[in-house]
Amino acid sequence: MSEIRITLDGTERAVAAGTTAGEALSADGRTVIAARVNGQARDLDHVLADGDVVEPIAIDSEEGRAILRHSTAHVLAQAVQDLFPEAKLGIGPPVENGFYYDFDVAEPFTPDDLKRIEKRMREIVKQGQRFRRRPVSDEEARRELAAEPYKLELISLKGGASEEESVEVGGAELTIYDNVDPASGEVRWKDLCRGPHVPSTRVIPAFKLMRSGGAYWRGSEKNPQLQRIYGTAWESKERQDEYLHMLEEAEKRDHRKLGAELDLFSFPPEIGGGLAVWHPKGGITRRVLEEYSRRRHEQAGYQFVVTPHISKSTLFEISGHLGWYAEGMYPPMEMEGATYYPKPMNCPFHIMIYKSRGRSYRELPLRMFELGTVYRFEKSGVLHGLTRARGFTQDDSHIFCTPEQLADELASLLQFVLDLLRDYGLTEFEAELSTRPEKFVGDPEEWEIATEALRHALEKSGLPYKVAEGEGAFYAPKIDVHIKDAIGRRWQLSTLQVDLQMPQRFDLEYQAADGTRRRPYMIHRALFGSVERFFAILLEHYAGALPPWLAPVQVVGIPIADEHVPHLERVVAKLREKGIRAEVDASADRMQKKIRNAQKQKVPYMLLAGDDDVSKNAVSFRYRTGEQKNGVPIDEAIAEIVNAVENRIQI
RNA sequence: GCCGACGUAGCUCAAUCGGCAGAGCAGCUGUCUUGUAAACAGCAGGUCAGGGGUUCGAUUCCCCUCGUCGGCUCCA
Structure with a gap:
């Protein structure tokens, strides 16, 4: 043909x-x-x-970038084996924003090694080596890769039925990619790989090695640790610069850094890793943030409850937490023959409130809400400021409802979550529906009912969502709400879980209209997840410049000269009457220095006053954007500030 | 927990190839009295993360511990 x-x-x-x-x-x-x-x-x-x-x-599609990055990973591996011939290859897939390749080497790579490797990579890219695909039999592959023990392991894993597809050995046949010198036609390097690849290394427009670190072979801590090198690659130099700029911006916004600069919180080593203390300025913002949430919950029919921080082991035995998560809990305390644990979750405590007396269907849905502080023993290597701490406060609610109420309750709950998050200035949401994991408890049919109710809520909300198979908690399927922050990073925030297990374990009941006793459904719902983590996310989202209603200091009065202090004191007193957090900077610094200080503290409103303002009974605004507005009558100035605070307007 | 890097004044950072530790900012004390991001001068501030070793002598070299950071694993 x-x-x-x-x-x-x-x-x-x-x-x-x-x-x-x-x-x-x-x-x-x-x-x-x-x-x-x-x-x-x-x-x-x-x-x-x-x-x-x-x-x-x-090349500028998501799929194209993945191919580009994967090809760049090959160049990395070739460069490493050129410079370190004894290095054994692990795997080298594309990842979000880049790629990595794992190597087994005697000595970990140093920053200097990375420089040398990157230099070698640039040479390879310049040579314009062609990627040539070559199908091979298992035997051929084994023979050619006899010196690569990890590749051999991948080949033998290939037959495994449930083995996930990898970039090395996906699909039915094995292939090797040769990197061919375009001038001589010689094969410079080869790797077991599914492909596809860019036609030539010359096609790689921009790349950069980022960092190296240890990584367990095939992701299991039982396996040996390899050395992973991360890199990034892009379809153009401009896009790469944009990405690198975003990373710089992220570094500037790091909440740990801002927390110290703005005097919000700290982690004293004497107290221990992952345990924060809140300074006055962090404390006030946290209080306002919590108060608003509490008020909204109360308006939405939630009942505020309070429970203790520790409990006898009995509670966690019934809940099953001791069986499943004992290693993540703080160790027990023995007192008078009883064993107490610090609580890792609030739900069993709320169940105790439900069980404190008989419940009628007329009370349902019963919505309990608590800002409940929990303690989990996170491994030392994973602690990360407020976003991964050992003590944190969940904004936790548990909703008990009848099976008939479940679908509607979930739908309105999801709406409530999104509305409230919007009030904090977050605007972009995505959701994930996590289904039954391998390790689970309960009846698969009930899991199905719960999962469908969650799906229904998602459909009704119109929120874009993905299904994460097998990512549910051991006792419940869940919806996770992710937000995108000001520089495009995704954070997982809220979680909604339909729990069919706890009601059974604790033998919960309510009396139905027909007089029978029935089992309620239970919904777990955290909105911020952890108040600490939410605070950190907001801080990074706003780069420390919190909207006025959340700013620790909302107004600083700055006198042109000392004689203008009394005028500003009067303005500040009026602002305070309206509940505004305002102060006058009466220090010995010059006016310019005071502006600089207030600016560095990201105070939303600087109110200046000199002779002109005093004579007109006015003040002059300087906003933290650098803009100014002079000679504003005091009443107008106060009204402007109060309005921004009350309506949670960002300036 | 594992791999690696780092740890000098409250903060940001110097210096010492093994020989008494230095600056800016912040702080304190004065002087100056000012119109939109740093006035001037002086003073004070350090077990060079902690412990051990090598050495005549260690902040510097070696070992251990702690902490921080970046990865991995984990995240109810």
Whole structure:
């Protein structure tokens, strides 16, 4: 057959037999770097067959970037083996914003090594080595890769039925990619790999090695630790610079740094890792943040409860936490023959409140809310400021409802969550529906009911969502709400879980209209997740410049000269009457210095006053943006500030 | 917990190839009295993270511990 028929751009076309995907697409190999053939990603030099459907993969698409990054990972591995011939290869997949490759080496890489490796990579990129795909049998692969023990392990794993697809050995046949010198045609390097790849290393427009660190082989701490090198690669220098700039910005916004600079909180070593103390300025913001949430909950029909920080082991035995998470709990305390544990969760305590007396269907849904501080023993290596702490406060609610109420309750709950998050200035949301994990308790049919109720709530909310198979908690499927912050980072925040286990374990009941005793459903719901973590996320989102209603100091009065202090004192007194956190900077510093100080503290309103203002009974605004507004009558100034605070407006 | 880097004044950072530890900011005391991001001068501030070792002598070299940071694993 000298002609075959293929589908291109949705229309059928005849091309010569032997035509490659790249030829059919007229791909330049720079903007279009690979092809999708019948839905499968392929190299551009993939030879087409009759009936193939061919689509281009652009370098600036998500899929294209992944291919680019994966190819860059190969260049990295080649460079490492050039410089460290004894290095054994692990795996080298693309990841979000970049790629990595794992190596078994005697000595961990130093920053200097990374520089040398990156330099070697640039040489390889410049050479324009071609990526050439070559199918091999298992035996051939084993023979060629005899010196690569980890690759051999991957080959032997390939047959495993439930083995997840990897970039090394995905699919039915094994392939090796050769890196070929374009001048001599010699094979410079090769790697076991599924592909596809960019046509040539020269196509890699921008890359950079980022850092190295230890990583367990195949992700298990039982396995040996390899050395992982992370890098990033982009379709253009500009996009890479943008990304690097975002990282710099993220570093500037680091809540641990801002926490110290703005005097909000600290982690004294004497107290212990992961245990924060809140300074006055952090404390006031936290109080306002909590108070607003509490008020909204009360308005939405929640009842405020309070429970203790420790409990006898009995409670956690019934709840099952001791069985499942004992190693993450602080160790027990023995007192008068009883064993007490610091609480890792609030739910069993709320159940005790439910059980304190008989319940009627008329009371349901019963919504309990608590800012409950819990303690979990996080391993020392994972602590990270307020976002991963050992003591933290959950804004925890538990809702007990009848099976008939479940779907509606979840839907309104999700709406409530989103509305409240918006009030804190977050605007972009995504959700994830996590289904039954491998390790679970209960009846799969009930899991199905609960999962469907959650799905219904998501559909009703119109929120975009993904399904995360097997990511649920051991006792419940859940919805996680993710937000995007001001520099595009995703954070998981709220969680909604339908729990069919706790009601059974604690034998919860209510009396139905027909007089029978029935089992309620229970919904776990945290909105911030942890108040500490939410605080950190807001701080990073706003880069420390909190909206006026949350700012620790909302107004600083700055006199031009000492004689203007009394005028500002009067303004500040009026502001305080309205509940505004205002002060006058009467220190010995000059006016310019006071502005600088207030600016560095990210105070939303600086009110200046000199002779002009005093004579007109006015003040002059300086906002932290640098803008100013002079000679504003005092009443107007106060009204402007009060309005921004009351309506939670960011300035 | 594991791998690695780092730890000098409240903060940011110097210096000492093994020989009495130095600056800016912040603080304190004065002087100056000012219109939108740093007035001037003086003073004070350190077990060089902690412990042990090598050495005539250790902040510097070696070991251990603690802490921080970056990864991995984990995250009810």
